[in-house]
Amino acid sequence: MSDVLQINPNVSEGRFSRFELIGWWDQSRLAAAKALVIGAGALGNEIIKNLALLGVGHILVVDFDQIEHSNLSRSVLYRExxxxxxxxxxAAERAKEIYPQLRIEPLHANVVYDLGLGPYRWADVILGGLDNREARVAINRAAAKVGKPWIDGAIERLDGVARVFDPAIGPCYECTMSEVDWKMLEARRSCALLTRSEMEQGKTPTTPTTSSVIAGIQVQEAVKLLHGLETLSGQGFVFDGTYHQSYLVNYTRLDDCPSHEALEPVIAMPWSVGRTTPREVLERALHDLGGDAVLEFNHDLLATLTCPTCQETTTHLASLGKVTERAAVCPKCGALRAPGMYHSLALDSPLCDRPLAELGVPAWDIFGARAGDRFVYYELAGDQLDVLRSLSNDEGST
Incomplete structure (x- = not known):
């Protein structure tokens, strides 16, 4: 312990003076740091609370849920x-009460299809406090695309695990998934790849004490990451709350895992999903790449719904993930309509003059253009102010 705690007698008794007794501690780094916290439930509450106490200066909180009475027993930031x-x-409001100098903004969004890649690229550290595989896969792929490590937490009953994934140099979350995990993930979709609206969301049994332990490890890893210290990259801290045992596990990088490549080069453009069309992006791509460029999006997008009984096709533009089986039922005969999906667009597409938002592209996203084997990626930086609001003035924002 004496090797870690090097006391500096000249440190004044300011708000963070006890932290600065740690020899390697740099409070200015934390003050300048930008944290993306995804999930504001039991784990997210503890993560946000710890970041505020530590003086991490800038936080974007992403969650799409509302507070229920059952959240009150596991979430320190919520009141009846x-x-x-x-x-x-x-959560953002209460975090400001803990640390009034904190700059924090809430974003009501579903991480799977509402959150673009811009916030991931903006963040210095990404922390997940989630309770389902689909959301973790979404974060994992997004973090890999912008070349950022992320810190995952999971809790159940009295047990939990905290993990650091850096796809650039080691295993990612998908490398740890078993065949059973993938089958459970696929069960959330119908044969037509539509979301099963009737499928009940699992309610994870857990306690606030377990949340405290796992979120504490997550934020401690974030502090180490921000200071350039060695972290649990490629490892998991497993906590057994029944017998108070803990140990580390090592994960293996799968050579055939597709979620390790970062998007590059990325060009920040003053475009926004509400005003920019695919045609404008493709015209720029033709200038940058030449040849017959096509756009390639990060999500499967829906163009049409076709009833197999009525033989009628209607336009339905959205991210595929937002469309449930129930929404796809034919209003005339009750049959399940088949989705017409696309992942890329060329200049001859009839959708080229629609705003990107109308197609289902999330705000402040990054997506690519391809011509043969050459790629370029564009960041819709015109959405940054709408997403970050007060955080958009941070030094280092794109």
């Missing part, structure tokens, strides 16, 4: 009067 409010809003 908050029931029905958006989790991200209440």
């Amino acid at each position: 009067s908050d029931c029905g409010r958006r989790k991200a809003d209440a």
Whole structure:
């Protein structure tokens, strides 16, 4: 312990003076740091609370849920009067009470299809406090595409695990998934790849004490990462709360895992999903790449729904993930309509003059253009102010 705690007698008794007794501690790094916290439930509450106490200066909180009465026993930032409010809003408000100098913004969004890649690229550290595989896969792929490590936490009953994934140099979350994990993930979709709206969301049994342990490790790893110290990269800290045992596990990088490549080069453009069309992007891509460029999006997008019984096709533009089986039912005969999907667009597409938002592209996203084997990626930086709001003035924002 004496090798870690090197006391500096000249440190004044300021708000963070006890942290600065640690020899390698740099409070200015934390003050300048930008954290993306995804999930504002039991783990997210503890993560946000710890970041605020530590003086991490800038936080974007992403969550799409609302506060229920059952959240009050596991979430330190929520009060009974908050029931029905958006989790991200209440969490951000309470974090400011802990540390008034904190700059924090809530974003009410589903991480799977509402969150673009821009916030991932903006962040210095990404922390996940989630309870399902689909969301973890979404974060994992997004973090890999922008070349950022991320810190995952999972809890159940009295047990939990904290893991650091850096796809650039080691295993990623998908490398750890078993065949059973993938089958359970696929069960969330119908044969037509539509979301099963009737499928109940699992309620994970856990306690606030377990959340505290796992979130504490996650944030401690974030502090080490921000200071350039060695982290649990490629490893997991497993906590057995029944017998108070903990140990590390090592994960193996799978050579055939597709989620390790970063998107590059990325060009920040003053475009926004509400005003920019695929045609404008393709015209720029033709200038940058030449040849017959096509756009390639990060999500499967929906163009049409076709009833197999009525033989009628209707336009339905959205991210595929937003469309449930129930929404795809034919209003005339009740049959399940088949989705017409696309992942790329060329200049001859009839959708080229629609705004990107209308197609289902999330705000502040990054997507690519390809001509043969040459790629370029564009960041819709015109959306940054709408997403980050007060955080958009941070030094180092794209």
